[in-house]
Amino acid sequence: MLRSLNIDPEKCTGCLQCEMACSYENEGVFNPAKSRIKVFTFHDEGRFVPYTCTQCDEAWCLHACPVEAIKMNRETGAMEVSDSVCVGCKVCTIACPFGTVNYNQDTGKVVKCDLCGGDPKCATACPTDAITYVDANATGLDKMRAWAAKTDNAASA
Amino acid sequence: MSWTKKILRVNLTEGSVNVEPLNMEWASQYIGQRGLATRYMFEETDPQCDALGPDNKLMFATGPLTGTMASTGGRYSVITKSPLTGAIACSNSGGFFGAELKSAGWDMIIFEGKSPSPVMLNIINDKVELLPADDLWGKSVWETDKLIHEKANDPQTRVAAVGRSAEAGCLYSAIINDLHRAAGRSGVGTVMASKNLKAVSVRGTKGVGNIKDPARFLASTSEQKQVLAENAVTGQGLPAMGTQVLMNVINEVGALPSRNMQDVQFSEANNISAEAMLEPRESDGKANLTTNAACFGCTIACGRISTIDKTHFSVENKPEYWGNSGGLEYEAAWAMGADTGVGDLDALTYTNFICNEDGMDPITFGATVAAAMELFEKGAITTEHTGGMELKFGSAEALTWCVDVVATGEGFGADLGLGSKRLCEKFGDPDLSMTVKGQEFPAYDPRGIQGMGLTYATSNRGACHLRSYTVASEVLGIPEKTDPLVTDGKAGLVKAFQDATAAVDSMGLCVFTTFAWTLDNMAPQIDAACEGDWTVDRLLEAGERIWNLEREYNNRAGLTGADDTLPPRLLKDAAKTGPAEGKVCGLDEMLPEYYGLRGWTTDGQLTDDVRQKFSLPA
Ligand code: SF4
Ligand code: SF4
Numbered sequence: 001m002l003r004s005l006n007i008d009p010e011k012c013t014g015c016l017q018c019e020m021a022c023s024y025e026n027e028g029v030f031n032p033a034k035s036r037i038k039v040f041t042f043h044d045e046g047r048f049v050p051y052t053c054t055q056c057d058e059a060w061c062l063h064a065c066p067v068e069a070i071k072m073n074r075e076t077g078a079m080e081v082s083d084s085v086c087v088g089c090k091v092c093t094i095a096c097p098f099g100t101v102n103y104n105q106d107t108g109k110v111v112k113c114d115l116c117g118g119d120p121k122c123a124t125a126c127p128t129d130a131i132t133y134v135d136a137n138a139t140g141l142d143k144m145r146a147w148a149a150k151t152d153n154a155a156s157a
Numbered sequence: 158m159s160w161t162k163k164i165l166r167v168n169l170t171e172g173s174v175n176v177e178p179l180n181m182e183w184a185s186q187y188i189g190q191r192g193l194a195t196r197y198m199f200e201e202t203d204p205q206c207d208a209l210g211p212d213n214k215l216m217f218a219t220g221p222l223t224g225t226m227a228s229t230g231g232r233y234s235v236i237t238k239s240p241l242t243g244a245i246a247c248s249n250s251g252g253f254f255g256a257e258l259k260s261a262g263w264d265m266i267i268f269e270g271k272s273p274s275p276v277m278l279n280i281i282n283d284k285v286e287l288l289p290a291d292d293l294w295g296k297s298v299w300e301t302d303k304l305i306h307e308k309a310n311d312p313q314t315r316v317a318a319v320g321r322s323a324e325a326g327c328l329y330s331a332i333i334n335d336l337h338r339a340a341g342r343s344g345v346g347t348v349m350a351s352k353n354l355k356a357v358s359v360r361g362t363k364g365v366g367n368i369k370d371p372a373r374f375l376a377s378t379s380e381q382k383q384v385l386a387e388n389a390v391t392g393q394g395l396p397a398m399g400t401q402v403l404m405n406v407i408n409e410v411g412a413l414p415s416r417n418m419q420d421v422q423f424s425e426a427n428n429i430s431a432e433a434m435l436e437p438r439e440s441d442g443k444a445n446l447t448t449n450a451a452c453f454g455c456t457i458a459c460g461r462i463s464t465i466d467k468t469h470f471s472v473e474n475k476p477e478y479w480g481n482s483g484g485l486e487y488e489a490a491w492a493m494g495a496d497t498g499v500g501d502l503d504a505l506t507y508t509n510f511i512c513n514e515d516g517m518d519p520i521t522f523g524a525t526v527a528a529a530m531e532l533f534e535k536g537a538i539t540t541e542h543t544g545g546m547e548l549k550f551g552s553a554e555a556l557t558w559c560v561d562v563v564a565t566g567e568g569f570g571a572d573l574g575l576g577s578k579r580l581c582e583k584f585g586d587p588d589l590s591m592t593v594k595g596q597e598f599p600a601y602d603p604r605g606i607q608g609m610g611l612t613y614a615t616s617n618r619g620a621c622h623l624r625s626y627t628v629a630s631e632v633l634g635i636p637e638k639t640d641p642l643v644t645d646g647k648a649g650l651v652k653a654f655q656d657a658t659a660a661v662d663s664m665g666l667c668v669f670t671t672f673a674w675t676l677d678n679m680a681p682q683i684d685a686a687c688e689g690d691w692t693v694d695r696l697l698e699a700g701e702r703i704w705n706l707e708r709e710y711n712n713r714a715g716l717t718g719a720d721d722t723l724p725p726r727l728l729k730d731a732a733k734t735g736p737a738e739g740k741v742c743g744l745d746e747m748l749p750e751y752y753g754l755r756g757w758t759t760d761g762q763l764t765d766d767v768r769q770k771f772s773l774p775a
Contacts, residue, residue: 013396013450015456016451017228017454020454029365029366030365031364032260033313034362043336045480046464046481127456127458
């Protein structure tokens with residue numbers, strides 16, 4: 001079963017546990033500045049919104065890469081960057097409409113979410129279930145359930 | 158490890174910035190944050206110095222767990238000598254600033270001297286510079302934050318700043334970071350402004366690494382996060398209701414002081430409670446509370462994000478206050494609401510916004526307004542002093558007027574900015590000030606919760622609930638239930654809470670974890686992160702060492718056992734209603750036993766035995 005990250009901003013508190021988990025897994029340091037998932041704060045509206053790569057099937061980044069450094073992992077469905085192949089041309093960062101591929105000055109390569117090889121650390125770390133890792137065919141299930149709960153079909157007395 | 162082992166020393170007189178290694182011997186004894194900075198204060202300042210003079214120092218300190226994945230590990234404290242109390246001050250703040258400072262590679266910043274003109278400190282990792290801040294002087298915290306962000310052109314920059322109240326000399330000004338998190342009490346912001354230091358901005362992209370045993374640290378922090386999630390208070394109560402969950406609870410216990418502590422219950426508590434914050438209002442159908450919010454790394458998320466009703470008189474012509482910002486915490490809602498008799502939730506949310514916008518401690522502000530209202534009731538303060546405003550208990554108009562004038566220090570705002578002790582002295586009725594060592598009480602009446610009387614009397618920073626929150630035991634039964642109306646056993650309870658809390662603060666964790674965690678839950682986390690063996694016993698010993706050093710600092714500053722007391726109202730006037738009816742606070746029944754447990758003399762001085770036992774500096 002293919003799974004994907006399911007993000008529910010309503011539940012997010014802006015704690016950044018996800019960013020720390022991500023940076024620790026990938027860079028060995030608790031460092032939101034190096035996280036591949038980002039939580040945005042809209043202060044005036046009182047909203048926190050986590051955002052990261054959604055692993056498009058027809059991935060812009062993959063198609064744009066001139067050296068085929070980005071490949072789909074068949075098991076997880078993640079678009080993965082191969083560091084040994086990436087030349088740091090940044091074309092993928094331009095191609096991705098969502099901005100979720102970014103260049104890392106320290107290594108000269110690009111970085112993006114790779115679903116931690118099928119065990120995304122952000123989802124494990126999130127205390128509110130704002131990020132979950134669920135069946136890719138049913139990411140809408142929770143929302144459907146929530147709306148279903150609002151229907152008024154209570155048995156009349 | 159997990160300390161960055163580097164500190165910044167900023168001499169404002171000379172305009173110099175120097176890097177120093179952290180004193181690791183002190184770190185092993187005093188942990189970090191509150192404890193470690195107290196050790197530096199003790200070494201480097203004269204406890205008798207003028208708090209607002211160039212000889213006082215101002216320290217921003219993180220703990221070894223700040224900036225890590227340990228839940229609530231985002232905190233920092235500001236340590237200095239307080240202008241309000243003359244005692245050592247340590248004001249703890251959450252938000253994101255502390256973790257950012259650590260992520261930039263710094264355990265601590267020590268500010269010394271006084272700048273000849275307004276400056277701010279800008280930190281981008283190793284690049285640290287003092288910049289002129291003439292353009293920021295005279296601006297509120299919120300404007301300052303906005304201007305710094307515009308200049309930095311980096312939304313991730315974190316800012317801590319003082320507002321106009323501090324510049325005007327209000328003695329209880331706070332340092333506000335991330336717009337609405339505060340190093341709130343004892344006038345630490347006033348000290349910052351006295352040094353002509355307007356703001357500190359930080360961007361840190363190095364992160365926090367160097368964990369001693371990463372695998373064990375990740376396992377232990379996630380296990381302990383689970384403990385917080387499963388606990389009723391930290392897993393449900395605080396996220397859903399915030400600290401405001403206490404308003405109705407404490408009112409029922411008969412320990413919610415009202416009208417400057419003349420009463421111990423407030424008839425309108427229900428209107429300003431957590432429950433009220435969830436009620437949809439008539440005008441737009443929205444509730445006061447928009448959402449809860451977390452500080453850095455916190456899996457509890459007690460923070461409140463609120464709006465004010467646009468049709469409320471305080472903001473109807475001020476659209477700049479129609480958006481979301483930091484909402485009411487219990488202590489603030491009590492001081493500005495119950496204590497002044499104001500049961501208007503929107504008025505309180507407005508005064509809360511202004512306390513954040515211009516950097517005032519809402520507890521001391523509210524309690525000072527309450528004292529002013531009693532002075533007004535007695536005729537000592539009149540409309541001549543206020544320029545026409547009637548300072549009546551229960552008046553939302555008076556309360557919102559007060560916050561506006563304290564924010565700028567104009568007119569009667571300068572008097573209110575003195576705090577209640579100096580205000581009541583000035584108007585000839587010093588007994589009306591509900592303070593210990595010059596600092597106002599928070600929201601628990603010690604006639605109804607006896608342990609809090611001893612807590613307030615002996616707190617090293619003047620009246621404060623966060624030094625030993627015995628409410629946890631006496632009301633909530635955490636870790637075990639004690640009777641709030643008896644004094645028996647409270648000396649030991651207070652001491653145990655004081656020592657443990659000093660350790661919690663010094664690690665860089667939030668004290669709200671202690672609804673679910675004891676040091677047993679924390680020791681494995683710091684032990685996996687930091688070099689050396691960190692056991693519960695070692696943490697407790699460090700906590701007691703820190704408590705004693707703070708006390709020694711205060712004794713040398715001139716405070717004595719005679720300052721460990723409460724206002725006559727709490728010792729002589731019995732509670733009129735509720736479960737504590739007929740009771741006063743039995744402080745004398747607890748204080749001698751407490752001194753004994755501490756190993757101090759009968760007049761509250763440290764002994765050589767204690768100094769030796771904790772290897773305190775000479
Ligand atoms: S861990 Fe979850 S709640 Fe915390 S910031 Fe990330 S998505 Fe939001
Ligand atoms: S419990 Fe509340 S105050 Fe403490 S760190 Fe979490 S959000 Fe901040």
